[in-house]
Amino acid sequence: MRDHQLTDELPGYLDRARAHLLLDGILARLEEMHAEGRVLFGLHPGNVNISATDEITLADTTLRPQPHPQETDATRANTAASNMFAFGIVMAEVLEGFSHGPEAEALRAACANYFDASARPTATEARRRLAELDWAGPVTPWQESFEPRDAEERGLISALAEDADRQVYADWLEQHGFGERASFVRAELSSEPVAQRDIAVHALAVESDVLWRRAVSRARLLGCRQRPDCPGRWDLMASRDDATRSCRTCNGVVTYCATKLGVRSRKGNGLIAIDARVPFAWADAQYNPPPPSMNPPAPNFGLPPVGAPPVGTPPVDGPPHFQPPRANPPFPVNEGRPKEPSGVLARFLGLFKRD
DSSP states (O other): OOOEEHHHHTTSOOOHHHHHHHHHHHHHHHHHHHHTTOEESSOOGGGEEEOTTOOEEEOOEESSOOOOTTOOSTTTTOHHHHHHHHHHHHHHHHTTTOOOSHHHHHHHHHHGGGGOTTTOOOHHHHHHHHHHSOOOSOOOOTTOOOOOSSHHHHHHHTTOSSHHHHHHHHHHHHHTTOHHHHHHHHHHTOOSOHHHHHHHHHHHOOGGGHHHHHHHOOOBEESOOOOTTOOOBGGGSEESSSSEEEOTTTOOEEEEEOSHHHHHHTTTSSEEEEOTTSOHHHHHHHHSOOOOOSSOOOOOOSOOOTTOOOTTOOOOSSSTTOOOOOOOOOOOOOOSSOOOOOHHHHHHHHTTOOO
16 A cells, blocks of 8 residues: 555545544544644645555644635634534545445534534544444455455456356356346446446446446446547456556556546546446536537626617507607707807817907
8 A cells, every 4th residue: 555645545435444544533633733723724635645554644734724715604713613614524525425324324414513613523522423423344445456256256357358258257146146246247238228228237336346346347438538449448448456447548547436526536637437336427427517608698687678668668559579669859950040169169269260
């Protein structure tokens, strides 16, 4: 394991135990800083550094008060509270991919306390509250790989390029009691239209199988240059490590994204493979938003339509907004001698006037 940032872990899968380990480490650093009278200048996943031994440090410390930009309540000037507000956002991002039932709902509900100024805990209180929640489960090391059941399954996984090989693997899974995985593999082989196949595969994706899908799935790519010879599938990329692969066509690095946050964090930043737990249509809309229209609608400033009668004009017979033409008013007629010039012109002409 190498040194990295929290941002690097978010595109992948974080189980509850590892999420607790990371969140508790962030709170421990905040607790130390606040006890020394220091605050963090802008807490976000990009300045949470994680060492190879899972030691957490926070970058960009400062003594200046700095409220979080999204915070609008009356405690903006309280710098420790501002750090905890930002921690609530980080916690929500870390827990975004969870869907384990009541336990996960309790974890997500705990995030709301950090956005309420009256209920926002200190770093010490937050560590105690997190410890009381259910974080059961073994800690999954970052980028842990899927371990096949035996040598036979390892051999089947290593030869999944062809549809016939995948059908053989699906039969093997079903024979060994992995019916859900077998259905998932067969759904990817379906001849239905791509959009319908994406929906079917998404419905069969089990969250706990994300490491297995990262090893065997035909996840579709986003950010591809759409070259005719590009396969556009995760399983046809050249292996680099468990979470990234390399495109043989453009040599670009492909990152496997297992959560919605992973898609958003990698938006416009290279190639990504979309896990089946993330709806592909949603990911495509996030990663490739529609371009702005070249002919936007004209702004409406509350003015009446062109040709509409002035406000207060009594209605008349005829089509909508019809107003009978008005007669031009007569030009004023000066009786007697013509009107004398005035202003600058009069003074100019006065220079040539003879007495």
